[in-house]
Amino acid sequence: MSTHELAITPRADDYSQWYLDTIQAAQLADYSPVKGCMVIRPMGYAIWEAIQKDLDRRFKETGHTNAYFPLFIPQSFLSREAEHVEGFAKECALVTHHRLRSTTVDGKAAVEPDPDSRLEEPLVVRPTSETIIWHMYRRWIDSHRDLPLLINQWANVVRWEMKTRPFLRTAEFLWQEGHTAHANSREAIEETLRMLQVYSDFAHELLALPVVSGRKSSSERFAGAVDTYCIEAMMQNGWALQAGTSHFLGQNFARAFDVTFQDTDGRRRLVWATSWGVSTRLIGAMIMAHSDDKGLVAPPAVAPFQVVITPIWKGASKKLQVLEYCERLKAELSSAFRVHLDDRDNIKPGAKYYEWERKGVPLRLEVGPRDMARENVFVARRIDAKKFPLSIHGIRSSIRQELDSIQLKMLQMATEKRESNTHRLADYDTFKNQVAQQSGWYLVPWYDDAREEAAIKAETRATLRCFPLEGQEEAKGLSCFKTGRPATHMAIFARAY
Amino acid sequence: MSTHELAITPRADDYSQWYLDTIQAAQLADYSPVKGCMVIRPMGYAIWEAIQKDLDRRFKETGHTNAYFPLFIPQSFLSREAEHVEGFAKECALVTHHRLRSTTVDGKAAVEPDPDSRLEEPLVVRPTSETIIWHMYRRWIDSHRDLPLLINQWANVVRWEMKTRPFLRTAEFLWQEGHTAHANSREAIEETLRMLQVYSDFAHELLALPVVSGRKSSSERFAGAVDTYCIEAMMQNGWALQAGTSHFLGQNFARAFDVTFQDTDGRRRLVWATSWGVSTRLIGAMIMAHSDDKGLVAPPAVAPFQVVITPIWKGASKKLQVLEYCERLKAELSSAFRVHLDDRDNIKPGAKYYEWERKGVPLRLEVGPRDMARENVFVARRIDAKKFPLSIHGIRSSIRQELDSIQLKMLQMATEKRESNTHRLADYDTFKNQVAQQSGWYLVPWYDDAREEAAIKAETRATLRCFPLEGQEEAKGLSCFKTGRPATHMAIFARAY
Numbered sequence: 001m002s003t004h005e006l007a008i009t010p011r012a013d014d015y016s017q018w019y020l021d022t023i024q025a026a027q028l029a030d031y032s033p034v035k036g037c038m039v040i041r042p043m044g045y046a047i048w049e050a051i052q053k054d055l056d057r058r059f060k061e062t063g064h065t066n067a068y069f070p071l072f073i074p075q076s077f078l079s080r081e082a083e084h085v086e087g088f089a090k091e092c093a094l095v096t097h098h099r100l101r102s103t104t105v106d107g108k109a110a111v112e113p114d115p116d117s118r119l120e121e122p123l124v125v126r127p128t129s130e131t132i133i134w135h136m137y138r139r140w141i142d143s144h145r146d147l148p149l150l151i152n153q154w155a156n157v158v159r160w161e162m163k164t165r166p167f168l169r170t171a172e173f174l175w176q177e178g179h180t181a182h183a184n185s186r187e188a189i190e191e192t193l194r195m196l197q198v199y200s201d202f203a204h205e206l207l208a209l210p211v212v213s214g215r216k217s218s219s220e221r222f223a224g225a226v227d228t229y230c231i232e233a234m235m236q237n238g239w240a241l242q243a244g245t246s247h248f249l250g251q252n253f254a255r256a257f258d259v260t261f262q263d264t265d266g267r268r269r270l271v272w273a274t275s276w277g278v279s280t281r282l283i284g285a286m287i288m289a290h291s292d293d294k295g296l297v298a299p300p301a302v303a304p305f306q307v308v309i310t311p312i313w314k315g316a317s318k319k320l321q322v323l324e325y326c327e328r329l330k331a332e333l334s335s336a337f338r339v340h341l342d343d344r345d346n347i348k349p350g351a352k353y354y355e356w357e358r359k360g361v362p363l364r365l366e367v368g369p370r371d372m373a374r375e376n377v378f379v380a381r382r383i384d385a386k387k388f389p390l391s392i393h394g395i396r397s398s399i400r401q402e403l404d405s406i407q408l409k410m411l412q413m414a415t416e417k418r419e420s421n422t423h424r425l426a427d428y429d430t431f432k433n434q435v436a437q438q439s440g441w442y443l444v445p446w447y448d449d450a451r452e453e454a455a456i457k458a459e460t461r462a463t464l465r466c467f468p469l470e471g472q473e474e475a476k477g478l479s480c481f482k483t484g485r486p487a488t489h490m491a492i493f494a495r496a497y
Numbered sequence: 498m499s500t501h502e503l504a505i506t507p508r509a510d511d512y513s514q515w516y517l518d519t520i521q522a523a524q525l526a527d528y529s530p531v532k533g534c535m536v537i538r539p540m541g542y543a544i545w546e547a548i549q550k551d552l553d554r555r556f557k558e559t560g561h562t563n564a565y566f567p568l569f570i571p572q573s574f575l576s577r578e579a580e581h582v583e584g585f586a587k588e589c590a591l592v593t594h595h596r597l598r599s600t601t602v603d604g605k606a607a608v609e610p611d612p613d614s615r616l617e618e619p620l621v622v623r624p625t626s627e628t629i630i631w632h633m634y635r636r637w638i639d640s641h642r643d644l645p646l647l648i649n650q651w652a653n654v655v656r657w658e659m660k661t662r663p664f665l666r667t668a669e670f671l672w673q674e675g676h677t678a679h680a681n682s683r684e685a686i687e688e689t690l691r692m693l694q695v696y697s698d699f700a701h702e703l704l705a706l707p708v709v710s711g712r713k714s715s716s717e718r719f720a721g722a723v724d725t726y727c728i729e730a731m732m733q734n735g736w737a738l739q740a741g742t743s744h745f746l747g748q749n750f751a752r753a754f755d756v757t758f759q760d761t762d763g764r765r766r767l768v769w770a771t772s773w774g775v776s777t778r779l780i781g782a783m784i785m786a787h788s789d790d791k792g793l794v795a796p797p798a799v800a801p802f803q804v805v806i807t808p809i810w811k812g813a814s815k816k817l818q819v820l821e822y823c824e825r826l827k828a829e830l831s832s833a834f835r836v837h838l839d840d841r842d843n844i845k846p847g848a849k850y851y852e853w854e855r856k857g858v859p860l861r862l863e864v865g866p867r868d869m870a871r872e873n874v875f876v877a878r879r880i881d882a883k884k885f886p887l888s889i890h891g892i893r894s895s896i897r898q899e900l901d902s903i904q905l906k907m908l909q910m911a912t913e914k915r916e917s918n919t920h921r922l923a924d925y926d927t928f929k930n931q932v933a934q935q936s937g938w939y940l941v942p943w944y945d946d947a948r949e950e951a952a953i954k955a956e957t958r959a960t961l962r963c964f965p966l967e968g969q970e971e972a973k974g975l976s977c978f979k980t981g982r983p984a985t986h987m988a989i990f991a992r993a994y
Contacts, residue, residue, distance in 0.1 A: 030633065032567045033574075034620060039633055042562035042648065049563065065539035066546065070529045071622075071653055071669050072590070075597060077530075079608050089597035093569070094610045095622065096593045098657040100572060100586035111576050113591045113619050122610050123531060125568075125592065125622070136527065136536055145843065151539065156568055156653065160595040172568050346642065 008358070010293045015237045020166070022287060025358045026296040029166045036164040036171035040280065043359060044167075046304035047283050048174065052154065054206050054301075055176065055278070058198045064150040064178060069132050071156075072123035077131040080256040084130065087223020091160040093125040093171075125158040130224060130249070130275055133179045134257040141181055141271060143262050148191070149181040167284030168241070168497050175279035181271045183261065185250070188272035192248040195276040196229045199244040207286045208299040208410035209233045210418050211243055214466025214492065219450045222275075226250035232465045232492065234418045235288040238439030240465045240494040243285050246276035284497075289414055296360030297382055299410050300403040305340040307333055307399060308356045309377075312349050312368035319345075326367050329377065329395070336396055337403070357382065362406050363399065383409060422492075428482045431493070435460050441494045443468075445487035447480035456482065456493065465492040505855070507790045512734045517663070519784060522855045523793040526663045533661040533668035537777065540856060541664075543801035544780050545671065549651065551703050551798075552673065552775070555695045561647040561675060566629050568653075569620040574628040577753040581627065584720020588657040590622040590668075622655040627721060627746070627772055630676045631754040638678055638768060640759045645688070646678040664781030665738070665994050672776035678768045680758065682747070685769035686724075689745040692773040693726045696741040704783045705796040705907035706730045707915050708740055711963025711989065716947045719772075723747035729962045729989070731915045732785040735936030737962045737991040740782050743773035781994075786911055793857030794879055796907050797900040802837040804830055804896060805853045806874075809846050809865035816842075823864050826874070826892070833893055834900070854879065859903050860896065880906060919989075925979045928990070932957050938991045940965075942984035944977035953979065953990065962989040 006025050009017040023029050028044035040048065056066070072095060078085045099117035103110050126132065133151070141149060158172045178195060182188040196213055203209040211231035221228040225247040233243045254260070254271040263269050290297040300306050311326045313319040323343060330341045340361075342352050349366070356364050366378040376389040383406055390398050421440035425431050431442055442462070453464050467489040475487040503522050506514040520526050525541035537545065553563070569592060575582045596614035600607050623629065630648070638646060655669045675692060679685040693710055700706040708728035718725040722744040730740045751757070751768040760766050787794040797803050808823045810816040820840060827838045837858075839849050846863070853861050863875040873886040880903055887895050918937035922928050928939055939959070950961050964986040972984040 030636065032629070033571055033632055034567050034569045037567035037569060039567065040565040042564045045564045046562065048565075065543065067539045067542045068537040068545075068671065070531050070534035070536065071655065072531045072534060074530055075608055075610075078597065079606065085597070085608065089599075089608060092595065092597055093592045093620075094594040094597070095590045096610060097591040097619075098589065100575065100582070100589055100591070100621070102586075109576065111572055111582065111586060113572075113593060122594075123590075124597070132529070135530055139527065145841075158568065174565065 008293060008295055011236065016165075018293070019284075019288060022291050022295050022358075023166050026360055028283070028287070028296070031166075034171070036161055038164075038166045038170050038172075040174075043304050044283060047286070047298065047302050048280055050302040050304075051206065051282055052176075055198075055202055056154075058202060059152050059176075059178065062150075062194060062198060064152045064180075067151050067153060068155070069126075069129050069136065069153060071126055073126050073129075073132045075122045075124050077135065078124055080131060081224045081252055083252075084224035084256075088127045088159070092127060093158045093160055095119065095123040095125065126155070127157055127159045128275075128277075129153060129155070129157075129177055130179065130253050131257070134253040134259055134273070137179075137181055137271070138257050138259045141259055141261050144183050144264055147181055147183045147261060147271070148187060150178075150191075151180065152176055152178040165284075165497075167280055167287070169281075173280050175277050177275060177277040180274045181254075181259070182274070183263065183269075183272070185272050188250075188274050189248050192227070192229060192246045192274045192276070195274070196231065196244075196246040199231050199246065199276070199278060203231055203233065203243060203282075204411060206299065206301045207282060207289075208301075208407060208414055209243065209285060209289055210411060210415040212418075212466065212468050212492065213470075214468045216245075216466055217448060217450070217453060217464045217491075219453055220464060222247045224249060224252050225275075226252070229469075230466055233285045233289060234414075234421060234441060235285070235497070236417065237288075238421045238441070238494070240441060240492070240496040241281075241285050241288065242465070242496065243282055244276070244278040247274060249273035249275060290410055291360065295358030297410070298360035298362065300362045300407045303360060303362055304338065305356075305359075305361050306337045306403055307339045307363045307365060308352075308361045309333075309339065309341045309365045309367060310349055310352050310356075311341070311343060312366060318369050322367060322369060322372065325372055329365070329367065329392070332396060333399060337399060353380065363402060381406065383413075426478070426481055431481060432460055435462050435493070435495070439495050441465070441492050443490060443492055444481040445475050445478035446489045446491035447483055447485040448488045449483070452480075452482050460493075462493045462495050465494050465496060467491055505790060505792055508733065513662075515790070516781075516785060519788050519792050519855075520663050523857055525780070525784070525793070528663075531668070533658055535661075535663045535667050535669075537671075540801050541780060544783070544795065544799050545777055547799040547801075548703065548775075548779055549673075552695075552699055553651075555699060556649050556673075556675065559647075559691060559695060561649045561677075564648050564650060565652070566623075566626050566633065566650060568623055570623050570626075570629045572619045572621050574632065575621055577628060578721045578749055580749075581721035581753075585624045585656070589624060590655045590657055592616065592620040592622065623652070624654055624656045625772075625774075626650060626652070626654075626674055627676065627750050628754070631750040631756060631770070634676075634678055634768070635754050635756045638756055638758050641680050641761055644678055644680045644758060644768070645684060647675075647688075648677065649673055649675045662781070662994075664777055664784070666778075670776050670778065672774050674772060674774040677771045678751075678756070679771070680760065680766075680769070682769050685747075685771050686745050689724070689726060689743045689771045689773070692771070693728065693741075693743040696728050696743065696773070696775060700728055700730065700740060700779075701908060703796065703798045704779060704786075705798075705904060705911055706740065706782060706786055707908060707912040709915075709963065709965050709989065710967075711965040713742075713963055714945060714947070714950060714961045714988075716950055717961060719744045721746060721749050722772075723749065726966075727963055730782045730786060731911075731918060731938060732782070732994070733914065734785075735918045735938070735991070737938060737989070737993040738778075738782050738785065739962075739993065740779060741773070741775040744771060746770035746772060787907055788857065792855030794907070795857035795859065797859045797904045800857065800859055801835065802853075802856075802858050803834045803900055804836045804860045804862060805849075805858045806830075806836065806838045806862045806864060807846055807849050807853075808838070808840060809863060815866050819864060819866060819869065822869055826862070826864065826889070829893060830896060834896060850877065860899060878903065880910075923975070923978055928978060929957055932959050932990070932992070936992050938962070938989050940987060940989055941978040942972050942975035943986045943988035944980055944982035945985045946980070949977075949979050957990075958992055959990045960993050962991050962993060964988055
């Protein structure tokens with residue numbers, strides 16, 4: 001289906017449908033024949049590649065190397081860490097056979113699992129890789145000299161989700177998972193917070209997402225972690241979206257997989273661990289945070305094309321001239337930017353604009369004979385639909401300035417939205433009323449209590465997103481907005497994806 | 498286990514064991530708890546990253562974009578193309594359940610697949626993605642304007658192999674698979690050969706593998722292809738290894754998945770297809786082609802570290818001076834090369850050399866107070882164990898020259914080996930005797946006949962590797978070395994991995 005045929009539902013009418021329409025119109029992803037699994041189309045995958053490239057550089061600069069661990073995990077591994085199996089057993093894809101055999105169904109040739117190929121022990125398709133990795137770490141870690149061990153993996157993982165939504169929640173998704181091993185708790189906690197900071201910097205700088213860094217309450221912790229830290233992003237409808245997590249795992253996995261090291265004093269000690277990950281979910285966060293009723297708005301830093309050039313001509317003689325001029329322009333810009341020259345001649349300029357607008361390209365350059373004569377290009381800016389001429393002289397640095405300013409502007413706009421939709425409240429009744437009518441984040445004084453947290457979720461569907469790392473000192477002397485007990489934390493409650 | 502503890506079996510004693518020892522000693526891969534699945538360790542994965550980076554650039558320069566398709570394929574899809582299911586049904590991992598439940602085994606808590614979570618239709622873990630991709634192409638291709646569609650995927654795939662060997666044959670492996678759709682057969686065949694050429698260029702330039710490009714006989718064709726082209730590499734024991742394939746699929750998958758397009762004349766026609774792939778097998782080819790009894794020899798273009806600097810000092814006062822000097826040297830070289838400074842002070846220089854030699858680093862630089870005084874570094878070259886001083890002045894360009902010359906030399910050496918181990922023969926009895934005693938490639942005149950081919954395999958274990966693209970004209974007027982019939986091809990027979 002051509003991108004032109006699909007109308008995008010306005011956000012105000014149906015925010016969820018708007019999200020799905022935007023993805024289809026920008027050809028970012030498509031539905032697959034397997035329930036809950038999506039296809040990431042080239043325009044969506046290019047965004048993932050930009051994310052990967054930047055994060056991978058940040059991981060390597062902080063001393064990590066990449067490796068690859070098996071997709072399949074023996075089912076018994078999952079039970080080794082009690083909380084871990086609790087968290088993942090209910091949503092696993094299980095491999096039980098290794099061969100198909102011929103059969104007939106309603107008289108037609110078909111295939112079915114060959115019963116003779118049943119596996120002795122079923123295999124879990126990895127939902128996350130702590131167990132298999134810590135099994136390997138036992139082989140690799142023997143002495144304090146082997147620590148720290150700082151490994152990252154780029155991989156696909158599977159969690160059998162019932163309610164799925166492209167990018168935000170799918171049965172299979174792409175992600176990276178860092179798994180590190182340390183000689184002591186201090187270093188492991190430092191690593192946990194270092195990677196949280198890497199995620200936060202990345203989200204601000206690349207995706208223009210003004211995420212808030214925080215710590216999760218015990219009910220929202222990763223299954224098997226001592227502490228889970230997160231970055232939370234605000235979507236345009238005021239909902240929160242967990243955009244990345246970094247876990248301090250203590251010695252839980254070292255204990256479960258018997259991973260010890262000989263310390264400098266000659267004694268054997270259990271190893272300390274962290275794990276941290278972000279996924280293709282980030283693409284969903286980016287779409288939801290910035291796009292508008294016309295379609296995708298992509299931050300320049302990750303846009304598949306940062307600049308699209310549209311030549312305009314009438315008559316064959318002009319066409320050659322204009323195209324040649326555009327080719328030169330493209331060559332000049334290509335050394336610095338991701339540029340596409342849309343030279344299709346069976347599509348009118350207006351239709352091209354419409355298409356690139358929906359695909360979220362930050363800058364569209366229109367070049368016709370008149371622009372050539374004036375030594376100009378005519379620019380259309382996606383974020384505010386402003387149109388203006390730019391001189392062809394020094395075009396590379398003008399485009400650089402434009403893209404930088406768009407990137408900054410998008411972060412500013414998202415920050416303003418976040419601030420104006422973050423409400424400070426001190427009493428629960430006001431909260432209950434407000435959260436029902438108006439979504440947003442609620443920053444409240446809180447006495448940490450899992451049962452009260454569950455009660456709030458049941459009553460309002462809002463969840464405790466995090467205890468923000470900044471501003472916790474404000475809680476001192478305040479009373480919990482729910483129970484009135486002395487506040488232990490400042491907490492953000494919100495509806496969330 | 499430390500790399501020092503493992504002795505490497507000499508090639509002459511046991512070539513297979515030498516290969517496994519080399520992988521362990523260089524810490525390229527390790528065995529996993531799941532039969533046939535390997536762990537790619539950081540030193541191995543870095544080689545894969547170098548391969549990916551270079552190939553990805555070549556794919557994009559030839560107009561391809563990346564996308565991502567689901568890991569799971571409905572089992573019924575496999576049967577849609579008759580030969581395809583024949584080729585893959587016997588080695589599939591099948592997902593049949595989506596939840597674990599608690600149970601007890603011998604009185605201990607355990608888990609098992611929850612019978613209530615059985616899937617209506619089992620899912621195949623992709624062994625290759627033609628079927629799911631052509632299912633999607635049906636949604637995306639409607640008009641000649643949608644063609645050609647040039648998509649590549651970097652992914653993991655699973656084939657349930659019984660006899661596995663790290664990198665060369667594993668149940669799960671990493672690869673790329675290109676899948677393209679074209680309006681006519683000519684363009685599809687051009688694409689098939691273009692990507693074969695990309696593979697051949699890449700193998701020569703990056704891996705220093707003088708591969709031979711050829712076409713497969715019908716018995717060795719990909720399941721579902723009209724024609725399979727390949728690049729074949731020679732290992733040091735004279736065996737062949739298929740290092741990449743490019744398939745012309747005709748209209749087989751378009752027919753199976755009903756993918757048609759409206760042509761310029763208004764008529765609907767079936768789409769033409771290609772697919773092509775290389776995998777982590779390339780790392781196995783690289784190891785087997787170049788390494789020696791001391792361990793890995795990595796071509797500079799893909800070596801995880803191209804240069805390792807080893808500081809040498811006696812006494813703490815010298816240590817600081819030497820380290821500072823080495824840090825400056827590293828900084829200067831890092832802008833152009835992958836450099837590692839081995840500043841561990843609990844390991845002696847000799848042990849460091851030994852370690853980096855086994856890990857295949859092309860150049861090791863030794864720097865001590867005497868070298869500093871002479872404004873030299875002392876170089877050890879991995880391929881020939883030559884040691885010589887290099888002036889610190891202009892060191893970057895001397896290192897560049899050294900690495901380039903090593904890369905070239907490795908290709909030359911491998912080419913000479915291939916040529917001296919490629920035997921031209923005209924009669925079968927000689928072949929039968931020789932192939933039993935001395936491995937190598939046998940270039941012979943051949944009358945194409947699948948039954949005769951099978952007979953040769955049964956009798957000698959040698960297989961028809963390919964009809965080389967170059968030199969086919971030589972067959973004219975010759976008689977088949979097996980049957981005496983007029984030769985239709987020049988063919989390479991060899992033992993193969």
